[in-house]
Structure formats: structure tokens, C-alpha cells
Amino acid sequence: xxxxxxxxxxxxxxxxxxxxxxxxxxxxxxxxxxxxxxxxxxxxxxxxxxxxxxxxxxxxxxxxxxxxxxxxxxxxxxxxxxxxxxxxxxxxxxxxxxxxxxxxxxxxxxxxxxxxxxxxxxxxxxxxxxxxxxxxxxxxxxxxxxxxxxxxxxxxxxxxxxxxxxxxxxxxxxxxxxxxxxxxxxxxxxxxxxxxxxxxxxxxxxxxxxxxxxxxxxxxxxxxxxxxxxxxxxxxxxxxxxxxxxxxxxxxxxxxxxxxxxxxxxxxxxxxxxxxxxxxxxxxxxxxxxxxxxxxxxxxxxxxxxxxxxxxxxxxxxxxxxxxxxxxxxxxxxxxxxxxxxxxxxxxxxxxxxxxxxxxxxxxxxxxxxxxxxxxxxxxxxxxxxxxxxxxxxxxxxxxxxxxxxxxxxxxxxxxxxxxxxxxxxxxxxxxxxxxxxxxxxxxxxxxxxxxxxxxxxxxxxxxxxxxxxxxxxxxxxxxxxxxxxxxxxxxxxxxxxxxxxxxxxxxxxxxxxxxxxxxxxxxxxxxxxxxxx
Numbered sequence: 251x252x253x254x255x256x257x258x259x260x261x262x263x264x265x266x267x268x269x270x271x272x273x274x275x276x277x278x279x280x281x282x283x284x285x286x287x288x289x290x291x292x293x294x295x296x297x298x299x300x301x302x303x304x305x306x307x308x309x310x311x312x313x314x315x316x317x318x319x320x321x322x323x324x325x326x327x328x329x330x331x332x333x334x335x336x337x338x339x340x341x342x343x344x345x346x347x348x349x350x351x352x353x354x355x356x357x358x359x360x361x362x363x364x365x366x367x368x369x370x371x372x373x374x375x376x377x378x379x380x381x382x383x384x385x386x387x388x389x390x391x392x393x394x395x396x397x398x399x400x401x402x403x404x405x406x407x408x409x410x411x412x413x414x415x416x417x418x419x420x421x422x423x424x425x426x427x428x429x430x431x432x433x434x435x436x437x438x439x440x441x442x443x444x445x446x447x448x449x450x451x452x453x454x455x456x457x458x459x460x461x462x463x464x465x466x467x468x469x470x471x472x473x474x475x476x477x478x479x480x481x482x483x484x485x486x487x488x489x490x491x492x493x494x495x496x497x498x499x500x501x502x503x504x505x506x507x508x509x510x511x512x513x514x515x516x517x518x519x520x521x522x523x524x525x526x527x528x529x530x531x532x533x534x535x536x537x538x539x540x541x542x543x544x545x546x547x548x549x550x551x552x553x554x555x556x557x558x559x560x561x562x563x564x565x566x567x568x569x570x571x572x573x574x575x576x577x578x579x580x581x582x583x584x585x586x587x588x589x590x591x592x593x594x595x596x597x598x599x600x601x602x603x604x605x606x607x608x609x610x611x612x613x614x615x616x617x618x619x620x621x622x623x624x625x626x627x628x629x630x631x632x633x634x635x636x637x638x639x640x641x642x643x644x645x646x647x648x649x650x651x652x653x654x655x656x657x658x659x660x661x662x663x664x665x666x667x668x669x670x671x672x673x674x675x676x677x678x679x680x681x682x683x684x685x686x687x688x689x690x691x692x693x694x695x696x697x698x699x700x701x702x703x704x705x706x707x708x709x710x711x712x713x714x715x716x717x718x719x720x721x722x723x724x725x726x727x728x729x730x731x732x733x734x735x736x737x738x739x740x741x742x743x744x745x746x747x748x749x750x751x752x753x754x755x756x757x758x759x760x761x762x763x764x765x766x767x768x769x770x771x772x773x774x775x776x777x778x779x780x781x782x783x784x
Contacts, residue, residue, distance in 0.1 A: 256294040259285060259389065260351075261363030262371055263300035263308055275314075279393040281365045282311055284401035286319035291404060293322045299347065302328045334368045341374045348383040360386035361406065380409045428455060432477045436624045440614040446606060453604050454478045455485050460556065460576040460601045462541075464584075465608030468661030471579040474608070475537045478577060482535070488575055490534025493527050498540040503564075505548050510555075512564035526563060528555055531574035541601070542582035542593060549594045556600055576601065611658040611665060612743075615750040618651045621662065625669040637673040639681045647672075647686045654734045654747050657697055668693060708732065711774060720772070728772060731765075732779055741765060741776045 261282060268280045286293050296315065300308045305328075312324040331343050353360065362379050364372045378384050388407040394400050428451045438444055453461065461478065463471040472494070479492040500508055503517065511526025528536060538544070544552065555561040556576060560569040578601050587593035611618070630636045639647065650656055651665070658664050672681045672689050708717055708729055720728065731748060738744035745761025769775060 255357060255359045257292060257361065258295045258297060258358050259293050259361045259363055260297045260384065260386070261285070261299065261365075262367035262375070263298055263304060263311065264366030265300075265304055265307065267366055268311055269307060270310075279400070279402055280311070280314075281391050281393075281402075282363070283314050283318065285363060285389075285391055285404070286315050286322045287401035288404060293319065295323045295325060297325050297327060297351075299327045299329050299344075301330050303330075335370050337370050337374070340368070340370050341377070344371070344374050344378055345383060348378050353385055355385050360384065361389040362386045363389050363391070365391045425451070428481055431481060432474065434473060434477065434624065436617070437620050438614070439616040439620065440609070443609055443614055443617065446608075450474070450478065450606055451481070454481050455487075457604070458482070458487055458575050459603050460578065462602050462605040463577065463579045463608060464605060465581065466610050466659075466661055467581050468663035469581075469608040469610055470662055471608055472537070472539055475539070475577045475579060479535045479537075482575070488533070488535055490532060490574070491530070492535045492537060493531040493574075494537045494539065495527055496539045498543040500544070500548070505545060506551070507564050509548060510551055510561050510563050511566075511570070513566045515565065517565065520565065524563075528561065528572045528574065529570060532572040533574070535575045535577060537577040537579070539579040540581065541578040542580040542584055542587055546592075546594065549597050553594065553597045553600060611661040612656070612750075613746050615652045618665065619648060621665060622648070622651075622669060625666050626673065628666075629670060629673045633673075635673075635679060637676050637679045637681060639686075640683065643681050643683045643686045646683055647681075647690070650686070650690045652750065654730065654750075655694070657737060657747075659697060664693070711778065712772070716773070731768065732774075735765075735769075735776065735779045744776075 264281055268282045270276075270278050270280060282296075282298065285291075286296065298308060298311070308326050312326065315322055315324055327347065329343050329347050331339055333339055362375050362384050364375050367375070375384070376388065379386055379388055388409060389404055390407065391404045392402050394402040429447055432447050432451055432454075438447075450461075463474060465471060475494070476492065479488070482488045495508070497505075506512075507517075507520075507524060507526065509527050511524045511529055512520050514520055514523050538552075551561050555572065559573045560571050562569050584593050584598050584602070588595045588598055626637055651658075660667070668689055671692075672685050675685050675688075676682070708725065711732065717725070734747050735741075735744045738747060741762045745763075745765040749761050749764060766776060769779065
């Protein structure tokens with residue numbers, strides 16, 4: 251094999267395969283000796299690991315290597331293990347050896363020989379190499395098929411899988427499939443959302459720690475939780491079922507019983523034992539949606555269940571066990587809830603190791619079009635009827651759905667409901683302009699959005715003279731901008747709404763600053779506009 255740096259092989263002395271006595275030992279295939287007999291594998295140094303009790307065998311092997319390969323220097327290392335079949339002991343001993351070894355990858359190339367040693371030792375050497383404690387490749391040797399074929403064969407395995415094109419392609423395909431699964435098969439276009447899903451896929455596929463999904467109601471937290479569960483189950487990170495509960499539905503004494511179970515007779519009406527949802531999630535995943543609505547007592551019990559996998563059912567004398575993975579969702583600011591004394595700080599610290607904030611639909615307007623297709627396909631699957639827009643109706647609905655007046659307070663639930671209504675009313679499976687206009691009017695009314703611009707909206711902000719000096723064109727635009735500002739809670743939210751289309755084409759954005767500068771053209775400020783909210 252070609253080489254540019256000295257080659258060092260690390261391997262265990264084989265107390266069975268490497269033995270031999272007298273001249274006849276040369277008739278036997280001995281892996282450690284044969285390793286140095288290959289013409290196309292020049293070993294500059296062999297670091298031989300062995301127990302002190304087999305020092306005599308190590309001396310003989312070293313002498314035989316000097317005979318067949320004078321250029322190979324043997325360095326012996328004593329590593330004693332009481333039980334070579336005890337995984338914990340063997341791994342610890344080899345890990346300690348690897349940690350203390352003076353590797354110099356700039357000056358030397360390393361191979362780890364895994365043919366000798368117990369099966370446990372071979373596995374440990376493989377794992378330590380795969381984890382890069384041994385910065386090396388694997389070498390495996392095999393005996394000759396015929397006596398004349400000495401010294402047998404060898405193969406070198408590089409555990410850096412990124413070097414293998416076919417494997418890399420396969421892993422990339424699996425990664426792409428996982429991303430598509432988390433997005434429900436929807437070709438989303440919002441760059442920040444796609445980046446968020448990439449990060450969630452990375453964490454969900456490699457960690458079983460709690461995940462906290464935050465974001466407004468209807469942003470898709472429940473659907474995403476189901477897809478995270480499916481991904482982990484596919485990767486065999488979880489075996490049991492997904493158990494879901496909306497904590498906002500848990501009230502009073504029943505909350506504790508629902509989550510943690512109760513014993514028969516624990517309270518009036520407890521006519522039999524109840525296992526509770528945490529026990530139902532044993533071996534699986536528990537999704538606690540709206541976790542911010544839990545009471546403080548339930549929070550304290552939940553914290554113990556997360557940390558110790560044990561808890562006390564209502565009315566029980568002994569704790570029970572449940573090993574589950576936790577997903578949590580909330581539309582609340584849990585940090586603010588902690589400051590208000592409504593949420594335990596220690597529980598928040600435990601569940602927000604991985605926190606992902608789901609954006610509102612109004613912040614993902616470029617994803618409205620693919621979600622329209624998704625909802626129409628879902629309608630077709632559930633109702634057995636394919637429905638489509640007419641060309642003009644589709645253009646009209648998308649223009650409305652992506653406009654600043656469409657605030658979508660219910661997020662994807664609002665969008666799904668709107669499409670379901672239009673699809674149900676569509677004559678002959680075709681959504682018409684009239685149906686779109688009817689639905690847009692219905693949504694405006696539900697959202698309290700004016701259907702047309704009223705110039706009187708500016709009268710409370712500007713005096714009559716200043717208003718008269720503004721062109722009608724600018725006045726109409728300014729009125730629409732003020733309306734958006736007064737419906738949004740922050741200037742950043744208003745900026746994202748107003749500049750949703752143009753911001754997607756910019757490499758860097760500061761929507762709040764753009765909005766402040768626009769208002770300043772008319773001697774207005776964000777604070778003044780918001781002070782006049784109705």
C-alpha cells in the first residue's frame with residue numbers, strides 16, 4: 251500500500267492465535283507475526299498490547315517479527331485485565347490506554363489490528379476507533395486458504411463514512427427524507443423555517459432529551475410532535491407509543507389523577523386503579539401540549555418523573571416507574587410565567603434544553619401557497635373528492651392570503667378551515683371567485699379587519715393641514731400601514747407583516763428600522779401610532 255508517513259499498527263497479542271512452539275510454529279498462521287510479512291504493507295512500528303502474565307509469549311512474537319521484518323520496531327505495552335470478557339472492564343482499560351497514547355497524526359499513520367483478542371476486545375477497539383479515541387483506520391487480517399499462500403490477506407477499513415460516496419448518498423437521502431417527513435411532505439419555502447426543521451431533525455435523530463416547542467396556537471406544534479415521534483421510532487430511539495394530552499383540559503383534582511394515576515379508593519369516585527398517562531407512555535413518548543397551563547403541584551410531580559423516572563400516584567404508598575421521552579408545547583412565554591410565580595423555574599430549566607420556536611403563518615407568507623395544495627390534497631383523501639381553484643379564484647385567494655390584512659391569528663388552523671369551507675361549497679369541484687370573495691369577507695369579519703381603507707383613520711394622528719398636504723396615493727398607503735401597526739403587538743411583527751415579500755429577497759433585513767423610517771416621512775412614530783389603538 252502507498253504511504254507517505256511511517257505506519258504504526260496497534261494491536262492486542264493473541265493468546266490463542268499467536269501461540270506456537272519450536273520450528274513448527276512457522277507452519278501456523280499467527281496473525282500478529284503475519285501482519286509484518288506482507289510485501290505491500292510495511293509496518294514501521296508495532297505497538298503490542300498484552301497482559302503481564304503472557305510476557306514470555308510477547309517476547310517470542312517480538313523476536314519472530316524481528317526475523318521476518320527487521321525494519322519493524324516492536325514496542326510492548328502492558329495492559330492488565332482481570333476478565334477479558336467483561337465489556338466494562340475491557341473498554342475502560344483500552345480507553346485509558348488510548349487516552350494516554352502520544353498520537354501524532356501529522357507525523358505518523360495509524361492502524362488498529364482487530365483480529366486478535368477476545369470478541370469483547372475486538373468490539374471495544376472498533377468502538378474506540380469509530381469514536382476517534384484511536385485516530386486510525388481498522389486493519390483486519392485473515393489466514394491463507396492454502397499453506398502456500400502465506401501470510402494470508404488483510405483489509406483496511408476507514409471508518410470515516412464520509413469518504414464513501416454510496417454511503418454518503420444514502421445518508422443524505424435519509425436526511426432529506428427525514429426533513430420531508432418533519433414538514434409533512436410540504437415543500438416549504440421560508441428559509442428560517444426550513445433551517446429550524448433542519449435543526450430539529452438533527453436533534454430528534456441524535457438525542458432523547460426533552461424537546462420544547464413554542465409558538466402561537468395553530469402554528470403546527472402538535473403535528474410536528476407526531477412527526478418527531480415517528481422519526482425517533484424509525485431510528486429505533488423509542489419503542490413505545492406516543493401519548494398526547496392538552497394540559498389546558500386538565501383541571502382540579504382530576505389533573506393529578508389523569509397524569510400520574512390513582513389507587514382505588516383514593517377519593518370519591520375512584521372505584522378502580524388508574525395507571526395515568528405517564529405510565530401509558532412508558533417506553534414511548536409523552537407530548538404535553540400547553541404545558542404552561544399545568545398547576546404547580548403537577549409541575550413538581552412532573553419534574554421528579556422526568557429526572558428520576560419515578561412518581562407517586564394519587565393515594566398510593568409506593569412510587570411507580572415510567573421511562574418516557576418528553577415533548578412539550580406551549581404558546582405561553584414560560585419565562586414570564588416563572589416571573590409571575592405560575593411556572594417552576596427548575597422545571598423550565600429541565601425541559602428547555604432544546605427549545606424550538608414555531609413561527610406564525612403571517613411570518614411565513616411564502617409558505618401559504620404550498621400549504622394550500624397540502625390542504626386540498628388532505629380534503630381529497632378525507633372526502634374522496636378532488637377540488638381545485640379556477641385560475642382567477644386562485645390568484646385572488648393567494649393575493650388576499652398573503653396581503654397585510656390577512657393576519658391569520660389562528661395560523662394554519664385558520665387556513666385549513668378556510669380551504670375546507672371553500673372546497674365544501676365548490677360547485678362541481680371548482681372553487682370560484684365568488685366563493686373566494688365570500689370567504690375573504692367572512693375572515694375579515696372574524697378578524698375585525700376593515701374591508702376598505704378609511705382615510706379618517708389618520709385624523710387622530712395628524713392635523714387637518716398636514717393630512718391635506720399628503721397625496722391621495724400616499725394617504726391610502728399610509729392608512730393601510732397604520733392599520734397593520736395598530737393590529738400588531740410589536741414593531742418587528744408589523745415590519746415582518748408589511749415587508750413579507752421584499753424581505754425574502756434581501757440577504758439581511760431590519761423590518762423595524764424600515765418601518766420607523768417610513769413613518770418618519772410623515773412625522774409619525776411607532777409609539778404615537780400605537781397609542782391611538784382602538
